[in-house]
Amino acid sequence: MLAVSAKSQSADDPLSGLDVGEHPDPQVPEGWTTVRLRTAALNHHDVWSLRGVGLPADRLPMVLGCDGAGVSEDGDEVLVHAVVASPGWTGDETLDPRRSLLSEVHDGTLAEVVAVPRHNLVPKPAGLSWEHAACLPTAWLTAYRMLFTNADVQPGATVLVQGAAGGVATAAVQLGSAAGLRMWVTSRDAAKGEAAVALGADRAFASGERLPERVDAVLETVGAATWSHSINSLRPGGTVVISGATSGDAPAKAELTKIFFKQLRVVGSTMGSRDELERLARFVVDRGIEPLVDSTRPLAEARDGFAKMVDGRVEGKVVFTV
Incomplete structure (x- = not known):
């Protein structure tokens, strides 16, 4: 073959x-x-x-x-x-x-x-x-689990996606927008941020830019380069879901004091289950996502x-x- x-x-x-x-x-x-x-x-x-x-x-x-x-x-x-x-x-x-x-x-x-x-x-x-x-079975399934299983966000919540152009990030923007979430993205490239907005993101920011308000959840795949920004961007009680560390897994600061003082949740996420893939496929069709x-x-x-x-x-x- x-x-x-x-x-x-x-x-x-x-x-x-x-x-x-x-x-x-x-x-x-x-x-x-x-x-x-x-x-x-x-x-x-x-x-x-x-x-x-x-x-x-x-x-x-x-x-x-x-x-x-x-x-x-x-x-x-x-x-x-x-x-x-x-x-x-x-x-x-x-x-x-x-x-x-x-x-x-x-x-x-x-x-x-x-x-x-x-x-x-x-x-x-x-x-x-x-x-x-x-x-769907890899990047999209990873994004689905990050958003709907591990971030535990509801329609109307604000979610920050670090690194707008990645495969998981792109899927998260399309899925979150279709589910009624307010999706924000960061990118080192303004054109890639604009592309994310065209896909459904509400706003795009430069990497590390101070946000106008704190968010309910952060989807993190970049790792060391964006970790402190992710922690600083969360409201008290918020959640950061991490499924990758393309820039490395050893940030300059672990931000432990902020994590416990603000009672933040740090959740690891890897791929997704067979049942989640079945639900993802139905969701994509039902919401007309391409x-x-x-x-x-x-x-x-x-x-x-x-x-x-x-x-x-x-x-x-x-x-x-x-």
């Missing part, structure tokens, strides 16, 4: 290890099934794998990809949930300490066919296009999409048709 794989790794030249070509069909363990993919999407996780982060070299070659949608063996249209729980685990799979993502232990979705646990199949709503379905798509191209041209992401020229999701 045609697949996009990491065959080697290089921190400085990640594309040197990318292979777009024939790969053996997936092995199907007991309790698993296969999905013939129609669309798949690219994530920064895939580039990090090529750089040697999170994917040990002894697992190569590995088919990349966490996002995908297609047709199951039973002929059903499905989304693929990428969080793979360990054998025997019950409950929220994101809390399983031995969980993995597709493309970490098991081959991923950038292929014609992917093998997944049967539990990981999520019905694709009839009103959800294949292109938009492929956008996930921002940077470009769509055939899987055979995946290298071009990877190059665009490595160069930092992606706005929205890069989607591959299979």
Whole structure:
């Protein structure tokens, strides 16, 4: 089958290890099934794998990809949930300490066919296009859990999203706006802030800019560079939800005094559950949300999409048709 794989790794030249070509069909363990993919999407996780982060070299070659949608063996249209729980685990799979993502232990979705646990199949709503379905299982699911499960905000609340242009941030803006939240964003690039406003954000601010009022929740994916601003921007009793630290995980100040004095909540958030992905898909259709798509191209041209992401020229999701 045609697949996009990491065959080697290089921190400085990640594309040197990318292979777009024939790969053996997936092995199907007991309790698993296969999905013939129609669309798949690219994530920064895939580039990090090529750089040697999170994917040990002894697992190569590995088919990349966490996002995908297609047709199951039973002929059903499905989304693929990428969080793979360990054998025997019950409950929220994101809390399983031995969980993995597709493309970490098991081959991923950038292929014609992917093998997944049967539990990981999520019905694709009839009103959800294949292109938009492929956008949801990773960045969009992460944003959904941050907003609606872990931030615990209600319509009318104000939420600050640090780093307006990232995939999770973009999804959070579109989801929060559709849910009746007042969404504010920060960005080092004024044009990216304006783009976020066009997607539904109420206001955009420069990174570190003093806000006109304190917010109910902050969605944090940047880390060290924005941590103090996030804490200072919260009202007493507010919540910061963190799902990443692209600028590093060691801020100059931990802000512990402000956290306990203002009784702030600091909540970690990773991906989302299968049930949350099902609710997310319905929500996107019911509210008429159209996930921002940077470009769509055939899987055979995946290298071009990877190059665009490595160069930092992606706005929205890069989607591959299979």
